[in-house]
Amino acid sequence: MLVLLLFIMVLPFAEKAFATNTVIQVNEEATVFDNRSGSLVQVGTLSAGQTFEVTKDYGANWWQIRWGGYYGYVEKRYTTVVSAKNYKNTVPAVAKIKDYIVPTSVAPIYDNTGNKLVQFATLSEGVRFPIYNRMGNWYGIAVNGRLGYVHSNFVVEEKGQDTTNTNTNTNTNTTKPPVEKPTTTPHPPSKQNGYIEAVENVILYDFRREKAMAIATLMKGQQLEIVDSMDPTYVQVRWGKSYIYAEKSKVKIINTPSYKNVGKDNAMKNEYFIPISANSEIYDKATKALQPFAKLDTNRRYPILRKEGDWYVTVLGGREGYIHRSKIAIDRGVPVMMYHHLLKEHELGRFKNVSTTMTDVQFAKEMTYLKSKNYETISADELLRFMRNEITLPAYSIALTFDDGLLSTREYAYPVLKNNGFKATQFLITYRNENSNDGQIFNYNDLQALSRQDMTNMQDVFTYGSHTYNLHDLVGNKGKMLLIPYHEVVQDLQRSIAIIPKAKAFAYPFGQYNANIINAVKEVGFTMAFTTKVGYNNPYDDVYQIKRLSSNQQTTFEQFQKMVLPYAH
Structure with missing residues (x-):
């Protein structure tokens, strides 16, 4: 807190112009702060591996970047200066702001110029951000001179009066529809709500490390709730307080599940178990006969929702799974x-x-x-x-x-x-x-x-x-x-x-x-x-x-x- 307060106090005096076109690469997810209130307020994040141009250098600790109609600040310790940006979708900053989006939760921002959507930043809940353009169910926004897309499921639209953005150039041609992209590069697909049903045994992956991690196997004919299916290759389901992914080619989308044991993934405590038996299935206990619906990996930690007698309950894709205490050990953490x-x-x-x-x-x-x-x-x-x-x-x-x-x-x-x-x-x-x-x-x-x-x-x-x-x-x-x-x-x-x-x-x-x-x-x-x-x-x-x-x-x-x-x- 002391460091942040010092930053706020010295900010007007530490400012100095930085060479134009200086580009930074984010080494790990970095928070974007707004300091206009006199204290630092988180307004979003920049994703690891992504590049961004900076507008100014604020001494030893901070970069300034464009953030909507004002500026955001990013700690240098999470970044490295690089020779060039790694994205293509450069846009002029918005000169006239008419309408805004306001995220109802943390909203991912995607680059759609490749063969698949790539998240490069997020908007924090409640942060107003000007709209650059619209494309179906997606809002285009200019993030530090980079075009990104936010899905309508994460935000509400807010009408506003015309406001000149002093953090821009003089380009006012912002209402012109975007040039149609070649069909070889897909537009962001719309979100599909509902459930997946495995048409064969399908591995559920965690992609947050450099190497994909297999978390569990959803058995053929079994179902889980969808969080999102925006990616053309994978369907996203919830796992604890994060997400895992199933290949779209191995599942089908359905509207109504056959299971009843719905679980609340976000209710997980900070307690975990580790399967220690090759027989590591989790069961649906909503019926008289125990029905396995997924198999867990014996080299993974799984969040505990609660304990019922000799059974531990976890949640996978919004569905409660039971595993007997004889098949698991309680995780004590990383040595x-x-x-x-x-x-x-x-x-x-x-x-x-x-x-x-x-x-x-x-x-x-x-x-x-x-x-x-x-x-x-x-x-x-x-x-x-x-x-x-x-x-x-x-x-x-x-x-x-x-x-x-x-x-x-x-x-x-x-x-x-x-x-x-x-x-x-x-x-x-x-x-x-x-x-x-x-x-x-x-x-x-x-x-x-x-x-x-x-x-x-x-x-x-x-x-x-x-x-x-x-x-x-x-x-x-x-x-x-x-x-x-x-x-x-x-x-x-x-x-x-x-x-x-x-x-x-x-x-x-x-x-x-x-x-x-x-x-x-x-x-x-x-x-x-x-x-x-x-x-x-x-x-x-x-x-x-x-x-x-x-x-x-x-x-x-x-x-x-x-x-x-x-x-x-």
């Missing part, structure tokens, strides 16, 4: 492993039985186990998106982290991780890395830091976060970070980011922090922070207090196996 220093047994010396050191043999054995059980090592960014409930992750997901940026990770962790196809995050004390010589020879009697060259050479396995620039020290039992003025903490973290500018993750030295430290971490632009608190991580948990687990010389292999399970054994 994040914390490692530091690795040595061979004969090299331990003064590090024998030190909790932050383990042997290379033990580490290799743990990684081999994860590989044998098909664990997926997720990035810090994917963990962040999971905790924001923006994506789901396989049940057997794990994040691997290394604190202190030690050279022993080059010797003993990197080869093992690379051989297993694993990814991990290193938290660096960047002053030490900055002052380490390239090509240094490993000395197991010392604690050496990775050099910049080491970091570059290992970026196919490691991403890098911050462990401060030079605040990883204890004064008595207290971390130095807790004992210095706030502005000095911020300055140190800014120096750290200067060395690893892509860093979005931070780890608290010695696991010590307080509210001021969290604010400093947020202020300099970190989107998440890791603690040494023991536990697992779930959607809606605090992303600035991420819990971790550790393995050391005293950890048995059996203890490690139980530790990394996504559910209590």
Whole structure:
């Protein structure tokens, strides 16, 4: 909140013109804010992977873009400057505003210039936005000079008086119908309400990660409620607080379902189960005889609606499904492993039985186990998106982290991780890395830091976060970070980011922090922070207090196996 207030206070003075045609690419979904009220109000979002031209640069933290008849502001940390835009449908800004749309819920905005609709932004509920043109059931709107379409089911139309848009050029020819597009590029199709019935067993996919995830299989002849069918290839159904998709070619649209057990997807709690049996069907219990209608994946988490005796109830596509408690385990969240220093047994010396050191043999054995059980090592960014409930992750997901940026990770962790196809995050004390010589020879009697060259050479396995620039020290039992003025903490973290500018993750030295430290971490632009608190991580948990687990010389292999399970054994 402090950062946002500072933004509002300095906005009139921080403004400077930016080179025309500067284009940004959104790295992850970014919020668009309106500051005209004196506080920041969310008016929409920009989708990951999409490009937009900016109108002005507002210093270190903000871009200004056109947003309807005024301006919106986007945080730079979610973007990258790129050489060119990736869209075709450029339009002149609207010079005369007559009518508006007002979303009745979050309204997706689509680009229709390709073979399928692509969402590139959203409008927030209740935000008035001028209409550029109409096309059947769709409203065309000019989003920062880009033509987008919003379906009428998401909005209401509002008539208004002519208003000159000072955020435009002088083009007033806005009532002319759009040029008819070639038939090879379809117009946005109209939404079809109703239900789908599977004409064969059909897989339901989640597309929110880079790779499509199969969530469940709808059995032949079974039905689910449609949320939307605008895409020419897929039909959208609700799943918890998100959506999954069935191929249109494998379903038929019907008006009335034969099932009665309607469920409310949005009523889901923040509790999940994981199927642990190959017999993972969910049943319709509205009739006397149990009728399976979908099969769940044993490497997925499913939201729990409620528990009835020995049965757990979930909802898929607006339909309640029951699964027996003997077939599931209660999800406890994503484990994040914390490692530091690795040595061979004969090299331990003064590090024998030190909790932050383990042997290379033990580490290799743990990684081999994860590989044998098909664990997926997720990035810090994917963990962040999971905790924001923006994506789901396989049940057997794990994040691997290394604190202190030690050279022993080059010797003993990197080869093992690379051989297993694993990814991990290193938290660096960047002053030490900055002052380490390239090509240094490993000395197991010392604690050496990775050099910049080491970091570059290992970026196919490691991403890098911050462990401060030079605040990883204890004064008595207290971390130095807790004992210095706030502005000095911020300055140190800014120096750290200067060395690893892509860093979005931070780890608290010695696991010590307080509210001021969290604010400093947020202020300099970190989107998440890791603690040494023991536990697992779930959607809606605090992303600035991420819990971790550790393995050391005293950890048995059996203890490690139980530790990394996504559910209590």
